[in-house]
Every structure is written in C-alpha cells, then in structure tokens.
Amino acid sequence: MTVLLTLIQAVFYGLAIYLAWNCCYLLFFAVAGLRKIKPIQQEPAVYRKICVLIPAYRESAVILETSKAALHHYYHGTFDVFVIADGLDPETIVKLQAQYANVIQVSFDRSTKGKALLAAMQELSAHSYDIAVVLDVDNIMGINFLNEVNRAFDAGYSVVQAHRTAKNTGTSFAFLDACNEEINNHIYRKGHFAIGLSAALIGSGMAFDFAYFKRLLEGIGETVGEDKELDFRIAKDQVKICYLDQVYVYDEKIETAQVFTQQRTRWIAAQVEFMKKFALEGFRQLLQHGNLEFFNKTLQAFLVPRMLLIGILCLLFLQSWVNPYGLPPVFWGVLLAMLATALLLSLPARLYQDKRFLKAVLRLPYALFCMCLALLRIKKAKKSFLPTPHKAATSPAIIN
Template sequence: MPSFFKNKLKIPMVLFGSVVSILLYAIGIFLLFNCCYLLFFALAGHKKVQPLQEKVKLDRRFCVLIPAYRENEVVLESSKAALRHAYSGDFDVFVIADGLEPETLQELKTSGVGVLEVFFEKSTKGKALSAALGMLPEHAYDIVAILDVDNLMGQNFMQEVNKAFNAGYKVVQAHRTAKNMDSAFALLDACNEEINNTIYRKGHYAIGMSSALIGSGMAFDFAYLKKLLQGIGETVGEDKELDFRIVKDQEKICYLDQVYVYDEKIENAKVFTQQRTRWIAAQLEFLEKYAAEGVVQLFRNGNFEFFNKVVQAFLVPRVLLIGVLGLFFLSSLVLPVGPSPLFWAVLLLMLSAALFIALPGRFYRNKKLWQAILHLPYALFCMVKALFQIKKAKTSFLSTPHKVKAVSPEV
C-alpha cells in the first residue's frame, strides 16, 4: 500500500486511540472515586461514637407497623413476637394487611394484634404505610417503628430507640442484621448488609452525618412520618425517598449500632436477582429525580447531606464494581491505551480493603465465609441479569418472599 494511503489511515486510528484512552481515563477516575468513597467510610465506621445524652426522661408511646403483602404464615410469627417485646412504656402492634387470608386476619385480631387493611391496584410499601397512618388516631402515638414482615426486634429495641428520641432525634435507624445464614447465598447477603451498615450507617454517623435508612428497623416521630409520606407515590424505594426528604429538611438520622433488628437473608439466586432488580431500579429512579437538585442544594443551601445522597446514587453497586474493575484490569493487559494494569490493580486492592475493613470481625470466624465468597461470580451474574429486568420493577410489585425462621446465634 502506498505510504500516502497508510498515512491517511493512520490519522483516524490515532484519533480513535486517543478518544478511547480519554474515555478509559475518565471511567478510571470515576471508579477511583467509588473506591475512595467506600474506603473512607469503611475506615470511619471504626471510629468510636459518643453515647447519646438524653435531654428528658420520657417513655413515649410506640406504634409498631408491620406491612404484610400476602405473607400469611410469617406475619403471625413476627407480630406475636413483637407483642412480647419488653418496653417500660405503652405500645401497640399493627399489621398492615395487604392481601392476607381471612383466617390470618382473624388469628391476628384474636392474639391482640391490630389489623389495618389496605387495598391497592398496585401495592407499594410507601402507600401502605401512608394509608395505615391515616387510619390511626392523630395523637395516640409518639413514635412509629417500622418492621418488615420477617423482622424480629432485638432486646431493648424500643427502650434504646426511646432514648434516642429523648436525646432529640426524630428519625432513628437500628442495626438490621441477619437471623439466618444457613446457605452460602444467605451468608453472602448477610455480609453485604453488614458492609452497608458500616459504610452507609455507622461510618456516616460516626463523623456527624446522617445514617442512611434501610427500609425496616427504623423509627420516626409519628407526625413527622405522616408528613414525609405525603405523595410518596409508587416508588420501588420508599426508604431512599424518605432519605432524600429527611436530609432536605436537614434533620439528622440517628444510627444505633448496638440495637438489633433481625432480618431474613436471601437464600437463592432467583430471589437475590429479584431483590437486586428492585434496588437498582430505585437507585436509577432517584439518580434521575434528584441529580440536578443535589447540585442546587449544595451550592444554594449548603446542604452537603443532600448532595451526599445524590453521590451515593451515582456509585456503582459493589458486586458490579468488582466485576467492572476485574474486566478493565484484564482488558488493560492487551489494550495499548488507557490506564495501566497497575492502576486497575490498585483500584481492586482499594475496593477489597474497603470491603474487608467494613465487614465485622465476627464474620471471619465463620468457616463458611470463604465458601460464600466463591459465590461472588454467580452473584455478579445475577446483578447483570437484574440490570436487564429493571422495567419489570416499575410495572409490578417485586416483593421478597419469606419463611418462618428462628434467630440464628452470633457468627
């Protein structure tokens, strides 16, 4: 081929290589930020938190709400367990019954559990909670505690939440933890939740920021929750919507790391995929909804907490992040452009450090931990599959099925 034509072809190839290199460096910087964010808050999660200082001594009246969507067997166990909870003040337990059998409703009422029936064409947890609060007397309760249908309150849950309200908080998140780790997937899910607890709850709260909500094991001032739920709509992530609304009000969310609520963990890939589909759909929903407002809140109102919630919506889900970094590392071994293999290796090392630091030490004593880690590639496959099912989360209520389970001992 004449040199003239070779030079003609060389210019577009060089230009293409430059564009690809710039794109890879841009992606690298974004993923570096992801790793730095996770590592910083993983380390912050080990900072000692000062004990709460109660401003008043008052036993507030609790209303425990348990939304139940077609979970007849599980709700009987969890609601009766809630009734047995020890608290020095007054409290009532209500099941928000959505699609429960008449026999279940009757047994709940007989056992002393209040029943608030709701009917929706498309069910969502946010709408169920809003409807339930509208059925309750306006000034009968001070605090609303929200449990998932499979949740069991740990010892002194209400007592410690009450102390946080006595210290001046209007929103409290307890430490939700696994009540079952009897399969590799359940243990992997339990590890994921504890890492979330360290980074997004304990780490943030330790440096004076708001904890993130997690959807259950949380408590609100009754009147404030009623206000927050106005116009909640059909979002698939009502806890994230509440997060944004609370930080917009510049209210602090308290995190009680030593106060437990036991939660059933996912045992198989099908349910894992379904749950992650809902989570990814919620993340994308709020990224689209609040990205621009996050910048406005930061520069106009100085609301860094709101901006931080938007930043969290930009972060790549961790299991996907592991796969993405691994893919770029392998690609860099053959591609002559973009960051070097060393750069991607450092990012993988930073991410690994963040995850291992954030995971509580007691998990390393569990002999099944490494078996669970071997399921990470399958979990990555499930996450990729979830990405292609996001539209499904917007058209139907992807509830997570539950089983009756006893609380497992500490790992």
C-alpha cells in the same frame, strides 16, 4: 485512526476517574466507620407511646410469628402493634386479631410499601402516638429495641435507624447477603454517623416522630424505594438521622439466586429512579442552601453497586495486560486493593473468620451474574412491586 485512539483513551480515563471516585468514597467511610460511636446513656425523662407498623404483602405464612414476637417485646412504656394487611388470607387476619394485634386492611391496584404505610398513618389519629416504628414482615426486634429508640428520641432525635442484622445464614447466598448488610451498616450508617452526617435509612428497623412521619409519607407515590425517598426528604429538611449501632433488629436474608436477583432488580431500579430524580437537585441544594446531606445522598445514587464494581474492576484489570491503550494494570490493581480494603474493614471479624466465608466468596461470580440479570430486568420493577418472599421461622432466642 488518531481520533479513534484519542476517543478510546478518553473513555478509559473517564471510566478510571469515575471508578476511582467510587473506591475512594467507600474506603473513606469504611475508615470513618472504625470510630466508636458512644451509646446514648442518659435515662429518658418520659416513655413515649409507640406504634409498631408491619406492612405485610401476601405473607400469611410469616406474619403470625413476626406479630407474636413483636407483641411479646418488652418496653417500659406503652406500644401497639399494627399489621398492615395487603392480600393476607382471611383466616390469618382472624388469628392476628386473636393475638391482640391491630389489623389495618389495605388494597391497591399496584401495591407498594410506601402506600401501605401512608394508608395506615392516615387511619391513625395524629395525637395517638409519639413514635412510629417500621418493621418488615420478617423482622424481629432485638432486646431493648423500643427502650433504646425511646432513649434516642429523649436525646433529641426525631428519626432513628437501628442496626439491622441477619437472623439466618444457612446458605451461601444468605451468608453473602448477611455480609452485604453489615458492609452497608458500616459504610452508610456507622461511617457517616461517626463523622457527623446522617445515617442512611434501610427500610426497616427505623423509627420516626409520629407527626413528622405522617408528613414525610404524603405523596410517597408508587416508588419501589420508599426508604430512599424518605432519605432524600429528610435530608432536604436537614433533619439528622441517628444510628443505633448496638440496637438490633433481626432480618431474614435471601437464600436463593432467584430471590437474590429479584431483590437486586428492585434495588437497582430504585437507585436509577433517584439518580434521575435528584441529580440536579443535589447540586442546587449544595450551592444554594449549603445542604451537604442532600448532596451526599445524591452522590450515593451514582455509586456503582458493589457487586458490579468488583466485576468491572476485575475485567478492567485483566484487559489492561493485553490492551496497549488505557491505563496500566497497576492502576486497576490499586483500585481493586482499595475496594478490597474497604470491604474487609467494613466486615465484622466474626464473618470473615467464619468457615463459611470462603464458600460464600466462591459464589461471588454467580452473584455477579445475577446482578447482571437484575440490570436487564429493572423495567420489570416499574410494573410490579417485586416483593421479597420470606420463609424463615422466628428463632426463640431472639424473642424478648
């Protein structure tokens, strides 16, 4: 009996250390993100030629508006828009070409965004462009997006991540997703960049030196988390990722529980994939090469998804009132307070002051249930791309 009780205590203390590290990590970078990032102000010496790549997987209903908005974007230099068409209707391709968008048609037994980007880059000449910009099929570039990207490259960066933000918040799930996006921006991009680390890539609204991007995509494989794979590859090269906090790309947020679950299934599957793949490599990079960036990316792969972290801490806090073993309620209460502080610091005031915020918070238990479902379905992500369906129309106020 004594051995069993000792084992139970050890499990609780091990869990406490792990969850405390999660909360400390999030709170540290939430506080770091309060530092202002000075925008790059120097005038560019040259306006580089840019290709805007938009992978479109069976999104005929959305891509026409996205392509049109991209083609109408204002840039001082020269840029071309390339739609990577995977499973688009023939009439949609004709309409895209009528808009003067370039269309690169691809087809795979198992489609992934990484493979589509690699196929497109292999078709383009190595000397055709200076910068490759990646957008999702629902993304709209904010005002001066390409000009500011060019400015960052002129300042010496070769990888840039812009501030992706919501273009729709009409439902509770869309509002929650918008909040989640901004928290990620604050902690993993602004917070890291503010203290001299690389910002994390987010999958779209990102720009690369053209030749470097072509090399990064080699052997990208069938991963469902191509942005994380690129993150690790860039960190291994010790190349700094710039974050443009005031440069926006607008992204459609998910509006239903079903789509939320599908999207999170893909995200969790990607996190598990890279946790297994780079766990030992992270320590090797740190100890043998002093590569803190790579080690930090590895640490991020071991963080509990925030929605699950909230649920786990609440459950542990409640059980501690009736369970005589483990840690007291005050410990779990402090961790909950740390997590709540990190999230509130990371959330723009305009969101938690919004009257819809309380309504969205009341949906958290259901969102947590969806996250649990996503955990149970991660094997499904290995068999299917699980793309996020889109339906939001372009807002004329965003087109520039």
